[in-house]
Amino acid sequence: MRLPRVLFTxxxxxxxxxxEGQLPLSDSMPRPARASLRNIETNVSLTENTGNMLIGESLSRILELNRPRSCHLNLTRLLALGWSAERIRDEIHKHFDLVVFLMANAIRKDFDLGNLADAVSALETDFMVFGIGMQDSLPPTLSTLPEGSQRLLRMFDQKALIFGVRGKETENWLHQVGLNRAKALGCPCLYVYPQNLLAVSPPSGGSNAMAIASGHLTNPSIRSQKLISLFRDADSHYIMQDEFLTIARTCKDDERLYNDATGRVRTELCRPIFERILGSRIPFKNFWYFQNLDAWRVFCAQADFYLGDRFHGGIVAMQAGIPSIFIWNDQRARELTDFFALPNISVADIGDAKAHDLVDSLLTKQAFTEFRDTYRQRLDVFVRTLGEHGIRLDIDSQYYTSKREDMRQIVYKTYRKFFRGFN
Structure with missing residues (x-):
């Protein structure tokens, strides 16, 4: 079987x-090793929130595809370079069999997806959508969203082979506004290392357990205060995401701040900034920032548990086999934790609890039994949904219940799609 050439975007x-050149077999350039403010700002512009990398890499890690003829490309960057939607259409149709859109919490009032809608409008290549979701609850009318987002969602509903959304709340809302092909499939990053997620179990470190946390410490809010109060008496490390840029700019051009080789952020430089912002003592032992997912996972593997209000920070830990508790403060995170039965707690329910109180009450054998049962069901639906369109996942079949041979029953339409001369 000829494997598909896939464009991930x-x-x-x-x-x-x-x-930005056009040489075949060329590779992109790694980030510079020097941790100057200019380099940090440019690096951050490539990812914005480092949690996005987890979503962005997900399906390219697990699809069976023609790897030498597949790639990642941000379509909106081509528009910014002056490419027309028609030129984008023609180049994609020439080089790829399938386009995969990897999305996040893009369904919200303050986010206009019009530029992406312009690129999608002319596409003639088959495409699939995964991971799109709501930031907060919305009234049941599509006109709540910016016009560009309305156009894009309608195109996804009309043209996508798969219109995959994060969870049931997003699915229900889209159905309410007439976009009935939306299907809750979860965030695809949870399917990358099923062997590790299914092996997660309660931590055994007791009161001496090492914890990892992530949050929004540059935002002086109740959620930040609750997070730091949880770790007053715990051995804990804090992993920054998008707040690292604020710290770097506050330190101006002090290159002692960040060690690019290890991901370590100097505690004596960043802690006073956080304490000044929050007006509270910060309990974390060390601070980290990772620009590479493998380094992030390796660091997490040393910990006993994760507790924080960054959803993808917790998923990185689970990909490394570490149990996680997810704190949520909006629909986005709650929808994902509910969909996969992940151990979770709302900011409002934390009260005076400490980290180890939550570990004892939430990271139980029963909780992980429920998670494993739910996870296998979700993975099974995900595998079958892609299989209906002739797309296979390079995942050991022991982790889901679909029979491998069912995936090989590729329909006539799929043969026509990947074998252009087939009749």
Missing amino acids: RLPTNTRYPF
Whole structure:
């Protein structure tokens, strides 16, 4: 069987600099080693929130595809370079069999997806959508969203082979506004390392357990205060995401701030900034920032558990086999934790609890039994949904219940799609 040539688009996978030339077999450039403010600002512009990398890499890690003829590309960057939608259409149709849109919490009032809608409008190549979701609850009318987002969602509903959304709330809302092909499939990053997620179990470190946290410490809010109060008496490390840029700019051009080789952020430089912002003592032992997912996962593997209000920070830990508790403060995170039965708690329900109180009450054998049962069901639906369109996942079949041979029953339409001369 000829494997599909796939173009993955929308979210980044790393901090490599995209090559703007046109040489075959060329590779992108790695980030510079020097941790100057200028380099940090440019690196951050490639990923924005480093949690996006987890979504961006997900399906390219697990699809069976023609890897030498597949790639990642942000379509909106081509528009910014002056490419017309028609030129984008023609080049994609020439080089790829399938386009995969990897999305995040893009369904919200303050986010206009019009530029992406312009690129999608002319596409003639088959495409699939995964991971799109709502940031917060919305009234049941599509006109709540910016016009560009309305156009894009209608095109996804009308033209996508798969219109995959994050969870049931997003699915229900889209059905309410007349976009009935939306299907809750979860965030695809949860399917990358099923062997590790299914092996997660309660931590055994007791009161001496090492914890990892992530949050929004540059935002002086109740959620930040609750997070730091949880770790007053715990051995804990804090992993920054998009707040690292604020810290770097506050330190101006002090290159002692960040060690690019290890991901370590100097505690004596960043802690006073956080404490000044929040007006509270910060309990974390060390601070980290990772621009590479493998380094992030390796660091997480040393910990006993994760507790934080960054959803994808918790998923990185689970990909490394570490149990996670997810704190949520909006529909986006709650929808995902509910969909996969992940251990979770709302900011409002934390009260005076400490980290180890939540570990004892939420990271139980029963909780992980429920998670594993739910996870296998979700993975099974995900595999079958892609299989209906002739797309296979390079995942050991022991982790889901679909029979491998069912995936090989590729329909006539799929043969026509990948074998252009087939009749």
